[in-house]
Amino acid sequence: MTPLAQRPWFGKVMAPLAVGVIIVITWQWACTAFEVPRYLFPKPTDIADSLATNWRPLFGSLWSTLYVTFLAFGLSVTIGTAIAFMFVQSKLIELSLLPYAVLLQVTPIAAVAPLIIILVKDTTTALTLCATVIAIFPIISNTTIGLRSVDPGLAAYFRMNKAGRWATLWRLRIPGALPFFLAGLRISSGLSLVGAVVAEFIAGTGGTSAGLAYQIMQASFQLDIPQMFAALFLITLTGVLLFAAMVKLQQILLGHWHESAMEAER
């Protein structure tokens, strides 16, 4: 029988979970022992309490943030992939458009967001736009690199067999690009959430947002620290779940052949 600590589920689930439990217990204990007031630094139980009492507005906000995040993510994936396909079709298109894609990437979203929010009347549209602007770049660059990095030997083999453009794309370029695309997806999913929250903060200063960032701001005005933590907790949880979903997707699509998603073999 393999020792407990060497089983795969133990390392991946139990160990981090144990660390989490220890942190929460220590936190709870420390706050109680040193009598830290809840308006300075709340105990885990205070946060849970706040989550329970304010669940209605909090989950409403969570939904609103999630909506923007997923919309931005979806747009980034579709538009980003389409742009990458255009880039590999023609060097001229890439050369003429790439500087602008880079421009989008290097401009801090916090600096552009106020402008977008003023220019675009509908808040959800404005927020989605902001989040998309930062989430799209990893998709574009990774997919482009992926579509380009075809194994030259295989490419020669396809040419020799008189494979058409479509067959080459479908059987060679797309499968070869998949690992790169999925790595881009992982980064982009996180950036969608970051973009959504940042945009909400900026829009929130104008009083026109309903997302989790707005909850955090409202709570901070009222010095309701536990509620700030509760909203923060929801954002973090969303981020972690998104990340886990992407890892799972990567495993499903690549696990059987690509190193990036393989379980270590010994």
Place this chain on the structure above:
Amino acid sequence: MIDMLDQTATTISRTPVVEILSAEKIFANGVRGLDPIQLSIRPGEFISLIGPSGCGKSTLLKLIANLIEPTDGKMLWWRGDFSKVGTIGRQLAFVFQDPTLMPWSKVDANVRLPLDLAGMPKAEARQRAEAALAHVGLTQAAKRYPRQLSGGMRMRVSIARALVTNPDLLLMDEPFGALDEFTRNKLDEDLVNLCFERNLTNVFVTHSIYEAIFLSTRIIVMAANPGRIFAEYIVDEPMPRNDNFRRSDRFGDMCRELSALLSDASLASLKP
């Protein structure tokens, strides 16, 4: 009666598979890859190309596969241009130095690839892939991924992918260069006898004198600077061949002779 049969057989087989008529290759950067080459490859021949590194073996093979075009001169396939290749009785297959398999596809799908690309019906393609895999002894591995195979097994998959098209002309560029001697000998024996059974024409690049002698009916010794044909060596030994040939004195003698030729070719390859 027997004479008559032989007569017809030779008339049919007299049509050369490939004719290289003063074909030369000068690369875009001015490097003279090959001086004008004159070579006629007849059906059922097993030709090995041997010579020092950089003498243009791969270049010559690529010319025959039409992967590159000659700078000057002419190439003929079955007395016609390259568009004749790919029709029934005129199939060409190329085995690279690396297996070049698709890592995302299972072994059987990899073997099926040329048939899929040619648009063959699924059921027939599957059947032929199975047969080709059985031929290289990899039936068990059909549902595995390339990374789960050893180097020798991957090379056998690559050979199965070439055989699945029922090629008439098989081109191989140092296919067993990376394998240990034992595996290589085994694969060599399978290959030479398969080519004999199916009357395949084979052009085979190698660095090994032993391999060249064991496999070939004719060996082309090449020299470099510029790349050219230096000498020809006929291996007059009946097919099929097996370990007995490898252990015979004749084999040793031939290896010595070829080795001497190769030394001369190396000397002739030194930069003037």
